[in-house]
Amino acid sequence: MRVPVPLINAFKDEFEVSLTDFLYQNKLIPEMDSLKSRRYLTRSVVPHVETLSMLFNRIIEDDTSPDRASSTRAKAAQLKAIDEEAYWSEGGNPQNRRLAYLLSFMPGNLFRVASVWAELHRLGFKWPFPVEQDFRGLEWGAGTASGACGIFAGEKYAPLGLPGNGSFALIEQSKAALAIGAKWFEHYTGYSARPFHRRVDLTKDWLPKNAPKFHLFVMSYFLNESDANADTLAQNLIQSCERHLEEEGLVIIVEPALKLQSRKLLEFRQTLLSNPRFHDNSLKVLLPCLGHQACGALVKEDDWCHEEVSWWRPNYMRELDTLTGLDRKSLAFSYLVIQKTKRSMEEILPLLAGPSSERYRLVSPSRALSKKTSEFFICGQDGKRRARFLSPSKAEMPDRGDILQNVSLHGEPASSQIEKGDMISVEGDHEK
Numbered sequence: 001m002r003v004p005v006p007l008i009n010a011f012k013d014e015f016e017v018s019l020t021d022f023l024y025q026n027k028l029i030p031e032m033d034s035l036k037s038r039r040y041l042t043r044s045v046v047p048h049v050e051t052l053s054m055l056f057n058r059i060i061e062d063d064t065s066p067d068r069a070s071s072t073r074a075k076a077a078q079l080k081a082i083d084e085e086a087y088w089s090e091g092g093n094p095q096n097r098r099l100a101y102l103l104s105f106m107p108g109n110l111f112r113v114a115s116v117w118a119e120l121h122r123l124g125f126k127w128p129f130p131v132e133q134d135f136r137g138l139e140w141g142a143g144t145a146s147g148a149c150g151i152f153a154g155e156k157y158a159p160l161g162l163p164g165n166g167s168f169a170l171i172e173q174s175k176a177a178l179a180i181g182a183k184w185f186e187h188y189t190g191y192s193a194r195p196f197h198r199r200v201d202l203t204k205d206w207l208p209k210n211a212p213k214f215h216l217f218v219m220s221y222f223l224n225e226s227d228a229n230a231d232t233l234a235q236n237l238i239q240s241c242e243r244h245l246e247e248e249g250l251v252i253i254v255e256p257a258l259k260l261q262s263r264k265l266l267e268f269r270q271t272l273l274s275n276p277r278f279h280d281n282s283l284k285v286l287l288p289c290l291g292h293q294a295c296g297a298l299v300k301e302d303d304w305c306h307e308e309v310s311w312w313r314p315n316y317m318r319e320l321d322t323l324t325g326l327d328r329k330s331l332a333f334s335y336l337v338i339q340k341t342k343r344s345m346e347e348i349l350p351l352l353a354g355p356s357s358e359r360y361r362l363v364s365p366s367r368a369l370s371k372k373t374s375e376f377f378i379c380g381q382d383g384k385r386r387a388r389f390l391s392p393s394k395a396e397m398p399d400r401g402d403i404l405q406n407v408s409l410h411g412e413p414a415s416s417q418i419e420k421g422d423m424i425s426v427e428g429d430h431e432k
């Protein structure tokens with residue numbers, strides 16, 4: 001996915017200064033320069049980052065393991081641990097556990113959500129409500145409010161026209177995480193947070209009937225923590241949109257890129273699309289698929305679909321990556337953007353051109369076969385296929401996440417040749 005350069009660079013210095021101020025003011029770090037101390041990071045942060053990382057990367061993902069049964073037990077144990085909020089409070093020093101999350105996982109999730117916002121910007125999406133109307137956002141499973149903060153980072157560097165006034169409701173089952181998340185949100189964005197300490201039962205109504213309507217729902221690394229089946233989740237998301245999402249409101253869902261969790265999101269999309277109430281409520285999947293076609297990745301049992309974005313990690317994160325062996329130079333994720341609207345895809349995303357049947361997204365990295373020829377997988381109305389493309393110039397070589405439109409193809413789906421196709425630029429052609 002292409003992200004505007006100012007957004008990529010925003011995490012280099014500026015972000016670290018703001019986060020350090022926040023952590024010091026809230027007594028989460030002992031000194032203003034704690035994050036520059038390798039000794040401090042090693043003793044107080046690294047062990048928690050390692051535990052959290054293991055938890056999030058679920059051992060079950062290695063389903064090539066010969067011992068599938070023990071792998072399944074591991075998954076069950078981990079899911080249980082998440083249910084019991086253990087990752088916020090266990091580990092001998094709960095404060096440092098939360099600090100580790102803030103330092104090591106919050107910024108990446110924030111950037112992922114901001115990148116999705118930037119993708120909407122790139123395609124010409126405009127905030128569909130009057131600018132003088134205060135906005136109401138809601139992050140589900142907010143933790144440290146990474147998703148809500150990501151909206152504002154996205155808006156700062158890739159604006160859709162979000163009004164200057166509004167608030168974000170943050171729903172979270174861990175009281176301690178919520179308290180920090182609400183403060184961090186207000187510190188980082190300058191907007192007000194409305195924290196709600198509650199465990200959402202995802203098998204029933206997600207909000208009380210008398211809850212208000214929102215303009216925006218954000219879920220960042222939330223849905224995969226539920227073991228409810230796709231049908232139940234879909235019914236309850238649709239119900240929440242029916243009752244609590246304004247007409248023209250948006251739902252942004254970001255989930256892990258790992259195979260099992262990504263496939264869970266793809267299956268969730270299919271389940272939403274097969275539910276008549278999704279369509280009765282004029283809900284529409286906007287991204288990444290640009291339509292309601294059958295999922296190209298689900299055709300094969302071992303396939304899945306994810307995005308990848310590059311950024312300039314904060315300096316302390318480079319150090320943490322060195323100390324833990326993690327590598328967050330680029331960030332992978334799966335995502336889904338839904339809107340409650342009767343408008344057509346082309347009205348909503350005006351940079352889309354030509355017939356939808358001639359529109360494809362690159363869903364793999366691009367492999368250079370020569371200076372100007374590349375090979376990759378594309379996904380469109382007729383499914384997923386391998387394709388080769390001769391770019392007009394080296395600078396315009398398409399890559400994962402790019403959209404090609406007005407495409408004419410020839411050859412077999414197993415290996416097609418793109419004869420012509422137009423690419424939407426990084427900033428969106430409307431910016432030129």
Ligand SMILES: C[S@@+](CC[C@H](N)C(=O)[O-])C[C@H]1O[C@@H](n2cnc3c(N)ncnc32)[C@H](O)[C@@H]1O
Binds near residue numbers: 147173177200
């Ligand atoms: C992986 S964290 C993600 C936090 C944050 N959204 C982010 O992107 O960094 C998932 C969060 O969802 C919360 N959570 C999970 N299930 C929940 C539920 N049913 N109700 C409320 N919070 C829940 C967890 O406590 C945790 O804070």
